[in-house]
Amino acid sequence: MLKTFPTGGVHPPENKITANAPIQSLPLPEQVIIPVSQHIGAPATAIVNKGDTVKAGQTIATSKGFVSSNIHSSVSGKVSKIDMVTDTTGYKQTAVFIDVSGDEWVDTIDRSEEIIQDVGLTPEEITRKCLDAGIVGLGGATFPSHVKLTVPSGKKCDVLIINGVECEPYLTADHRLMLERGEEVLTGATILMKALRVEKALIGIESNKPDALAHIAKLASGFKGITVHGLKVKYPQGAEKQLIKALIKREVPSGRLPLDVGTVVHNVGTAFAVYEAVQKNKPLFERVVTVTGRSLSSPGNFLVRTGTPVSKLIAAAGGMPEDTGKIVAGGPMMGKAINNTDVPVVKGMSGLLLIPLEESGRAGSEPCIRCARCVSVCPLGLEPYLLMTLAELGLYERAETEKITDCMECGSCSYTCPAARPLLDYIRLGKGIVIKMARERNLK
Amino acid sequence: MSNLLNVSPSPHVYGKETTRKLMLGVVLALIPALAASIYFFGWGAIIVTITAVLSCVLFEYLIQRFLLKKAITITDGSAVVTGLLLAFNLPSNFPVVLVVLGSLVAIGVAKMTFGGLGNNPFNPALVGRVFMLISFPVQMTSWPVPSGFGTGYADAVTGATPLAVIKAGIKGGEQVSALMDQVPSHMQLFYGYMGGSMGEIAAAALLIGFAYMLIRKIITWHIPVSVIGSFLIFTTILWHAAPEKNADPLFHLLTGGILLGAIYMATDYVTSPMNPKAMIIYGCGIGIITVVIRVFGAYPEGVSFAILIMNAFVPLMNTYIKPKRFGEEVKNG
Amino acid sequence: MSSVIPLTIISLSVIASIAAVILFFVARKFKVFEDPRIDEVQEILPAANCGGCGFAGCRNFAEALVKADSFEGLVCPVGGAKIMEEAAALLGKEAPVVDPLVAVLLCNGTPEFRPKTSNYTGVYDCRISHNLYAGESDCSYGCLEYADCVRACAFSALYMDPETRLPVVIDEKCVACGACVKACPRNIFELRKKAKKDRKIYVACSNCDKGGPARRACKVACIGCGKCVKVCQFDAITLENNLAYIDATKCTFCRKCAPECPTNSILEINFPPRKQKIEAEPAQTTEN
DSSP, X not given: OOBOOSSOOBOOOOOOTTTTOOEEEOOOOSEEEEESOOSSSBOOEEOOOTTXXXXXXXXXXXXXXXXXXXXXXXXXXXXXXXXXXXXXXXXXXXXXXXXXXXXXXXXXXXXXXXOOOOOOOOHHHXXXXXXXXXOBOTTTTOOBHHHHHOOOTTOOOOXXXXXXXXXXSSOOHHHHHHHHSHHHHHHHHHHHHHHHTOSEXXXXXXTTOHHHHHHHHHHHTTSTTEEEEEEOOOXXXXXXXXXXXXXXXXXXXXXXXXXXXXXXXXXXXXXXXXXXXXXXXXXXXXXXXXXXXXXXXXXXXXXEETTOBHHHHHHHTTOOOTTEXXXXXXXXXXXXXXXXXXXXXXXXXXXXXXXXXXXXSOOOOOOOOOOOHHHHHOTTXXXXXXXXXXXXXXXXXHHHHTTGGGOOOOOHHXXXXXXXXXXXXXXXXXXXXXXXXXXXXXXX | OTTSXXXXXXXXXXXXXXXXXXXXXXXXXXXXXXXXXXXXXXXXXHHHXXXXXXXXXXXHHHIIIIISOOOOOGGGSHHHHHHHHHHHXXXXXXXXXXXXXXXXXXXXXXXXXXTSTTTOSSOHHHHHHHHHHHHOHHHHTOEEOOOGGGSOSTTOOEEOXXXXXXXXXXXXXXXXXXXXXXXXOHHHXXXXXXSSOTTTSOHHHHHHHHHHHHHTTSSOSHHHHHHHHHHHHHHHHHXXXXXXTXXXXXXXXXXXXXXXXXXXXXXXXXXXXXXXXXXXXXXXXXHHHHHHHHHHSSXXXXXXXXXXXXXXXXXXXXXXXXXXXXXXXXXXX | OTTHHHXXXXXXXXXXXXXXHHHHHHXXXXXXXXXXXXXXXXXXXXXXOOOTTSSSSHHHHHHHHHHOSSOTTOOOTTTHHHHHHHHHHHHTOOOOOOOOEEEXXXXXXXXXXXXXXXXXXXXXXXXXXXXXXXXXXXXXXXXXXXXXXXXXXXXXXXXXXXXXXXXXXXXXXXXXXXXXHHHOTTOOEEEEEOOGGGOEEEXXXXXXXXXXXXXXXXXXXXXXXXXXXXXXSSSOEEEXXXXXXXXXXXXXXXXXXXXXXXXXXXXXXXXXXXXXXXXXXXXXXXXX
16 A cells, blocks of 8 residues: 555646656856855855856855855856846846856865765764755755754654655656665765654655665665655655655644654755765755656756756757747746746756647636535645635635645646636735735734 | 747646536436436427527526626536536426526526526526426426337326325325335336436436546535435434335435436535535435425425525535644644 | 404514514614714715725724824825815814825836737736746836736726736826725836826836846836936936936926936826927827
């Protein structure tokens, strides 16, 4: 019996067309554009100036505050300017433009292929290294990892969960990483266990990746305390709360964090980045991105430096197909559509999906027929049809009592609606307003 | 224009289900029952069905075009479903003029006055039927005896429904066991050999449609199962308490349109509750009210009244019965 | 049978009188005292319930007026000075002098000036588009064109011009209730002092980007060059965040600034045409 979460969920066509494409390294671009805000929390402050020469791995922007992250140069070269650039948020952000010359790395980085399994550091040192290396959650949320490794006093963590679910259709970056860098991922998990002082780690992998499941399960027998679990294919299984429920049957209370039920979830990509940061001293400046889409001539998985314009990735995957109607950074369910191909790759970009024109539009919205499909697919037990109406009418107090803030914007409701209603669009709008209202109320 | 990228909020992929496909699915699921009624009632069934469907669609079109002056939405298929269900609730020799009138009530009064699809509190087809039942009781209770294409539309031999026979008999002080000989056997009832509304007679055909709708995921099991479940439990209790005064549960189940109501009418999206918990309460309500009307009330059937009564409670249930929120009760192990 | 009718009349009369007595006592017991002047003031108010005064409706505003010691800060934008004076006279207080205002759109990004760079296929709602990204053009400050303001206007003083794809304010109908200012997620409506003949000179731009990007995004963007600031003799123009702003209370309508603007982002509305050679960009958007 495969494990899964109990309420709601949908099963969109998986379309994992790049599942068998090995990770390729993308050649260095001529210029990289590195935004100083690639994470949740305060943007980092740029510490380089125009004309400075930098090496790959050098810190170019430092974190500001606890929930923030360092940004490193991904290439060696000269800072040509510090300017604004439209990134995946759709708005202009400050970014450091670097003209690439050569590929010189900071000396402390260990560039050998050798896999080091022994962890000699203390938990505090590991957390420190994650902070210095700018590690953030690579599943998409980009929450700074050092914050998650710092267990506040009074809270207890007894089990670590490693998220290898990759429930978004199309994406295969984590899948390939587990297959090709399984040992590093597991070592990363061991490091995370040590940092959190836990004895047990669970890796959850959906059963549509049988090769990765078998591979990781085989390797995990050599690691103490790590067990691997197959999960039924269901979206959004990779969501933190759903994965915790599926694996250890604990339910994170509304408005609380996984730590409140004694667990922490990290993505396999993050585990790999932690391994590189701790064992190889390598800051987070490159990641695996799935470039996919049915019209692409050679879709694949690419190891790419942050700051590379997405146009390079598309070129590497065979060039932009004629019929492209929409480009999505991330998966099709939660990714963000981008409006031009100069957008740089950021830490949180797990995939790049090119959707053909005829599939990129949206059917016109029809009246709600109250079929209750949105209610039955909501993984959080909310009533999307009601929340949408409340948000549309501006009844925010009522929306708050109906738990609009619990929504994690997985998009299952909009996906499933037969009347093509923009459920999530309005819920997201209402959620933002309700959160703002609550914050203002708390200030008073 | 063409080389500009489209941008919209997530999600960027959508399911394949549309309102139209769902309505079409319901129509498909009704086809076995339609075939059965044509088999048993001949031309009458065809005439009534076509009239009801056409006039429902036509009235929806006319009202949208000339009264509301809004976009025409007859292609979504909801009017077709209403028309079919209305026809299924009428006797096969029902006068054509009255069928048209019933369609006008169903579409004009019960659906469009509230704002069209999605806004009507009561099931349109049932409002149409109940309107006819109250206004034209004679025509609505003269049921043709099943004879296939053997007799014409107008000169069909009429008789009472099995439930009406039993009801009248009990009132007259007869024993149920004696009355049972006057009505068709259970097996005949299962295949639909009885007098009654066009759609309610063939239990077997209705169940085929039910299976189809479940497999196609057009409806969930909650409402039909809770209606039938509560109905069976209640009739069993009554039967055991006084077998000489009450027919057996299976007889009740196969007659009087409880299956038609439970599978197709109670599950109408618009007028049923929005979450499983409420759906089960709603279904049980229908089952119990139906039995109460049948056994203690004036009407022999009662399914349509039961559904309409529970329809009235749906907004209340949607407001106060909530699905279980994730992370609501802290119950960690 | 004949006794039924009188019996009915008698019993109903008895029930009615009992109910009347009960109602009489209930009404006395639960009577709420309300200042009768509130009703009188409410009579004067326009009953638009637009919320322009900052209160939930005209009744609440009337209450506030009756309770207030002075009318300072209490203005009914719909009724204007006339109604405020009437209310003041009724309550024996003094109404402060308020300038009539009118809503003005600080954007002139028509499709001609502001090239489209993407295609928004989401819901026709400015707030949703604003939360998603910069918009169909590269200007992340300008109008999104999905008419949230038009829907918010209770006085039909706004409409979308299909040519310019921008909202147009009908000055005669605008009561400066501020609903559009609140509705606009980009905050590009301003309530400006109304002038004679509805004349206006204002910077029709809200772009805070530096000159280069601003101009690339829109040909009539304010690039923050400061030329208008220098030419103004009345200190009416200020430059902040690469964006010039003309203070309507200080502006004397000397019309010196508009010709200076290299991008024609300063609009002159309802002025007689200039005689000299200088050609101001014909204001296409706001004819009235």
